[in-house]
Amino acid sequence: MSKSDAKREQQLQKRRAAPLATPTDLSPKATRDLGGALNAVLADVFALYIKTKNFHWHMSGPHFRDYHLLLDEHSDQIFAITDDIAERVRKIGGRTLTSIGQIAKLTRVENNDAEYVTPQDMLAELREDNKILIGNLRKAHDLCDEYHDVATASLIENWIDEAERRMWFLFEITRVHSES
Template identity: 50%
Template sequence: MPGDNAKKALIDSLNGLLADLFALYLKTKNFHWHVAGPQFRDLHLLFDEHATELFALTDIVAERVRKNGGTTLTSIGAIAAKSTIADDDRDGLAALDMVRVLRDDNMTLIGRIRAAKAAASDAGDNATDGASDDWTDQAEQRVWFLTQVLGG
């Protein structure tokens, strides 16, 4: 039977994942609002689809934290303290640079998801372990789409 340390590590890992989901959601939405250029319509819609996927996962991940007996992030400051995905406040970023940034951030997110999966396995949380495969698949699809926009 997994111990308290494994459960605490899982809760910490899930909160880190939650922070990165919020950070990537906000960055994706920001790029959705500010994209410009010849691919505007396609990228505007793609970024919005991706933001919707990311936001939908926030509640699911937060509920996994609560179901494991933990508390979730409570503020923007808590998100910033736990996130590994950096803010991007640059004005006038070119559309393909936005795509590149989001692709790289989604690859970072895949690492966070895999870490949460490992922590779930260590803690005996089969539900999170299994769900994380779907989360990984969604992130890999975003990476694939963004990579294709960049020309493969």
Template identity: 50%
Template sequence: MTIEAGSNARAALVGELNALLADHFALFVKTKSFHWHVAGPRFRDLHLLFDEQALEIRDQIDLIAERVRKLGADTLTSTGSIARTARVKDQDSTTLSAEDMVAELRDENVALVQRLKELKELAGEARDNATEGLIDGWTDVAEQRVWFLTQTLK
């Protein structure tokens, strides 16, 4: 199935899938950076948690990109296109507290869940059942990250 000329719903869906792809790349980098730079009494647990979550995000990147290609469209092609498209905010500090790292990742994942729910609506409008099904799985995984990070802050 390819995008047909004039299909506004499908074009919007592809645009948002690419935005989701950019967010996953950016969130992967942020999560991995926090994995490398976390310090303090909870170092081991958070170091492992951040690595586990980074790998989970990384594994979704290819699935999202391949969905865009299956729809007959092009994916993001460079770090510049990722930077222009991602909503995930850069974090260059290597000295954030462990608590601030967890809170920042929680907030980014909450925003990602919201983006996924909006994307599900677009998939419905485009009558793309396959993408809707994938989004359900991606949402569940992101909600689990939110749950883990939220519980870690208690």
């Protein structure tokens, strides 16, 4: 066997031993830490998506149409980033979430299984959940800075901007105006 054939065989054996080990210039520690942070954010995003859809489906009251459409728009935007987050984890050599159980274990977004929630309480709760998501995205961004992962940081910056916009809309809808 030639040297090049031996090298190819060695590479093949290495790939077979770790078929999901995506090559990266990040250290194994960076991959582990960044992948863990992104998987926690992914769990938050899935939980926020489900909660937003839940409130979308159970909206009622005089502003039903406006709130129903707003939450549909928000849920679409939230769901749209799930694949980007998971693929980023894979691109840096990590493994992504594999189950609902993992999402439940990792998420920092609280469930709301109440039989009835007022529209204003729904919107206020989603506002706070988006605020929590923003804080968790900022922490993940800090980790990106620590490991010089500019590609992930760039994505996170866009996700923060989108979440801030959702929070702003929800804030304006739930703001109590004093009439004097």
